[in-house]
Amino acid sequence: MSGPLVLAFETSCDETAVAVTEGTRVLSNVLSSQVDMHARFGGVVPEVAARAHVEAIRSLTHRALREAGVHPDSLDGIAATRGPGLVGSLLVGFSFAKAMAWSRGLPFLGVDHMEGHLFAPRLDFDDFRPPGVVLLASGGHSQVVLINGWGDYRVLGQTIDDAAGEAFDKLARFMGLGFPGGPAIDALSETGDPDRIRFPRALADRRYDFSFSGLKTSVVTTLEKARASGTLPSREDAAASIQEAIVDVLVQKTMNAVEDHGVEIVGGGGGVVANRRLRTRLEEEADRRGVGMFLPRPIMCTDNGAMIGAAAAFRLERGERTEWRAGVDSSMKL
Amino acid sequence: MRILGIDTATGASSVALVESRRLVASAGRTGSRDHDAFLIPAIDFCFAQAGWHPEELDGVVVDVGPGLFTGVRVGIATAQGLATMLGVPIMGASSLDALALRATTGHRYIWAVVDVRRGEVAVAGYQPVPGGAALDAPPELVGYQQFRGILESDAREILVVGDWEALPGSVLRGLRGVRTGMPRYPSADALAEMVVAKVGRGEFGHPREVRPFYMREPDVTLGSVHRREAGLWS
Numbered sequence: 001m002s003g004p005l006v007l008a009f010e011t012s013c014d015e016t017a018v019a020v021t022e023g024t025r026v027l028s029n030v031l032s033s034q035v036d037m038h039a040r041f042g043g044v045v046p047e048v049a050a051r052a053h054v055e056a057i058r059s060l061t062h063r064a065l066r067e068a069g070v071h072p073d074s075l076d077g078i079a080a081t082r083g084p085g086l087v088g089s090l091l092v093g094f095s096f097a098k099a100m101a102w103s104r105g106l107p108f109l110g111v112d113h114m115e116g117h118l119f120a121p122r123l124d125f126d127d128f129r130p131p132g133v134v135l136l137a138s139g140g141h142s143q144v145v146l147i148n149g150w151g152d153y154r155v156l157g158q159t160i161d162d163a164a165g166e167a168f169d170k171l172a173r174f175m176g177l178g179f180p181g182g183p184a185i186d187a188l189s190e191t192g193d194p195d196r197i198r199f200p201r202a203l204a205d206r207r208y209d210f211s212f213s214g215l216k217t218s219v220v221t222t223l224e225k226a227r228a229s230g231t232l233p234s235r236e237d238a239a240a241s242i243q244e245a246i247v248d249v250l251v252q253k254t255m256n257a258v259e260d261h262g263v264e265i266v267g268g269g270g271g272v273v274a275n276r277r278l279r280t281r282l283e284e285e286a287d288r289r290g291v292g293m294f295l296p297r298p299i300m301c302t303d304n305g306a307m308i309g310a311a312a313a314f315r316l317e318r319g320e321r322t323e324w325r326a327g328v329d330s331s332m333k334l
Numbered sequence: 335m336r337i338l339g340i341d342t343a344t345g346a347s348s349v350a351l352v353e354s355r356r357l358v359a360s361a362g363r364t365g366s367r368d369h370d371a372f373l374i375p376a377i378d379f380c381f382a383q384a385g386w387h388p389e390e391l392d393g394v395v396v397d398v399g400p401g402l403f404t405g406v407r408v409g410i411a412t413a414q415g416l417a418t419m420l421g422v423p424i425m426g427a428s429s430l431d432a433l434a435l436r437a438t439t440g441h442r443y444i445w446a447v448v449d450v451r452r453g454e455v456a457v458a459g460y461q462p463v464p465g466g467a468a469l470d471a472p473p474e475l476v477g478y479q480q481f482r483g484i485l486e487s488d489a490r491e492i493l494v495v496g497d498w499e500a501l502p503g504s505v506l507r508g509l510r511g512v513r514t515g516m517p518r519y520p521s522a523d524a525l526a527e528m529v530v531a532k533v534g535r536g537e538f539g540h541p542r543e544v545r546p547f548y549m550r551e552p553d554v555t556l557g558s559v560h561r562r563e564a565g566l567w568s
Contacts, residue, residue: 047403047552054407058414058541072419088404092411095370099415102374103388175566227566235567324378327371 004076004316007064007100008309009057011093012085012113013140014044016056019305020068023313024122027068029299029306032056039179043169044139050088057096064305075106079312082110082322083332085140090328102324109312110322114334116307117269118147121294123310128294132263135254135282138270138302139165139180142250144208144257145334150314153334156257157208164246164272167212171219171242175235185239186275192240194277196233197222199245207256215245247278255285267294269307274298335534336392338377338416339522342369342409343401343429344448344497346519349376351384352526359383360523369408377416391422393533395525398426399547400448400456400473406546417541425529426544432520433496434460434467435528442493442513445485448520449500453477456549457484475549478505485509496520 003023010017017031034052038044065072080097083090094110101108117136121128130147133156137143142159162170165182172181177188200218202211219242226232233241250272258266266286272278279295286293300307339350347369348362359380363372381388396413399406410426417424433446437460444460444467454475460467476484482505485492492512499518506512517524532538 041554045552045554048554050404050407051546051548051552054410054546057411058418061418088407091370091404091408095373095408095411096415098370098374099412100419102378103416103419105388223566232566238566324374325371327368 003313005070005074006077006079006309006312006316007061007072007075008305008312009080009093009097010113010116010303010305010308011053011057011089012081012083013089013303014038014049015303016053016060016093017303017305018057018060018064019309020064020070021306021309021313024119024310026123026306027070028064029304030060030064030067031304032060035180042173042179044086046086046088049086050092053089053092057092072104077101077107077109077312077316079109079111079308081113081116081308082326083113083329085113085330087328087330090330094328098324107316107321108324109315109320110326110328111308111311111315112332112334114141114143115153115311118145118153118267119310119314120269120296120300120307121267123306124296124300125294128265128267130265131261132265132267133254133257133261134267134269135250135273136270137164137250137272139163139169141270142210144253146257146261146263151318155334157206157210157253159210159212160203161211161213162216164210164212164250165270167216167246168272170216174220175238182272182275185243186277188236188239189243189277192234192236192238194240194244196237197241199241201245201249201252207260208253210249210253212246243275243277247275247281250278251281251285254282255289258289258291264291265294266291269296269301271302273301335530336386336390337526337530337533338391338394339526340373340394340409340413341397341429341432341520341522341525342373342405343397343399344405344519347372347405348522349373349380350522350526351380351386352523352530355527355530357523362521366402366405369405373408373412388416388420391420393423393425393529393538395425395427395529396544397429397432397520397525398544399429400450400475400549401429402451403546403548410544410546414541414544423533423538424541424544425532425538427525427528428473428547429520430456430458430473430496431469431528432524433517434458434469435524436517436521437462437467437493437495438516439493441491443488443490445492445494447481447494447496447498447501449497450475450550455481455497455501457481473549478502481505482509485512
């Protein structure tokens, strides 16, 4: 079973990503990461991101088509992320894609970035089929989503303040580990003791919602105090303890959703799901409950064009189109 | 030569189809938001008016600024998308040049002004010549009072075109020999007119050379979280 041949763009944040997909089959998936550009600022700078997208998109498009061995004339549709994300970044991919589609009279589809992430497990696993629960955790989002069926989603819970990836980034910056913080903390934690410091796990009384701003305050206060009294733990122990606090909450809320809704399929998406400790813990908890855990490869967890192509294929097959007069929607919701 | 012009660099947006030097269809509006919602419907409308098919296009020209960063990028991304798919040349042109080309004066020296916000304007001076205007020196980014200083020290009769309404009233008040005039905004038909001869002669560069002309480094505001450059363990 193959699906429509789609050229897909993802430019919602700091990766310019282009892919060619056929249904859920990935023919090419290329990206130009801006991590190094933003590292010196300690976070993603919107204007820097938008500038980099417009520089990269044309040549990446040629590369994606070339690697897929696909001529533009054989495409069935063109898709781009419509939101949520940074408006200046979204506009580059959306405008470019829309113009391409119009010039050949091809169907155009603006895709919800979060729906793209929901399709990522499906790209790596043929047997990832709803109903299921998906944990979406990245620098911009933290959500637990129930997939009743493709196109039928319910956001069960989300962060009430910082996203999980944002917590990693901010705490890594505080610790002097640079940007992005997730991979840095992941690496240091490998040899650290996760039980060295017990940081708070917030919102224990809510089944699915997250909060990470209290953790941030607690880490800053605890480590500053320890430093002043000469009892500063090792960087490794501090990193592992922070990671454990974040991972614990993400795993717990995801498993709450699995139990409450009786699903047998669980997936993950977003850059934080590339975290090794989170992956191990999710696998363990899924095994214990006898449910299937479908965690995409890290490259499919982070922002990519293929996930947008897969989501678009599903909607194009249902006959959906995005009108030419549609604009981006930076605060789009599932 | 059939050329599509796209201009979303300033407070007004426009699209134009030009054949040789004749304007065949155009659409425009004022407002500096939602360029992405305006552009393709406007282009679609113009092609319908002209009875052209996208495949019949010989080239695309886009305003690369100076101007509003987001608008410039939407214009360039749209032009790049069209040119990539249609396999036609893409060219960039300056908003200031487009203003000067349409300035209505026979003898006055022309200063073209584009508002780039944050208290600054992009300006360039042009000598009127038969059928157009010749750029004197590369565009500059100046503060309002700095622009007044430029005009004050110029003894010639001057016509200021472009975003002069964005300037505080005091900037142009009481200046001898200085007048304000049309056009207020660059236009897609002026862009197309500027390049149509070049396309005919095959004078266009590689698409990668069509890039925004920002004239200013990005604004970088660091997060509010307390930042330890060296880290806790140093």
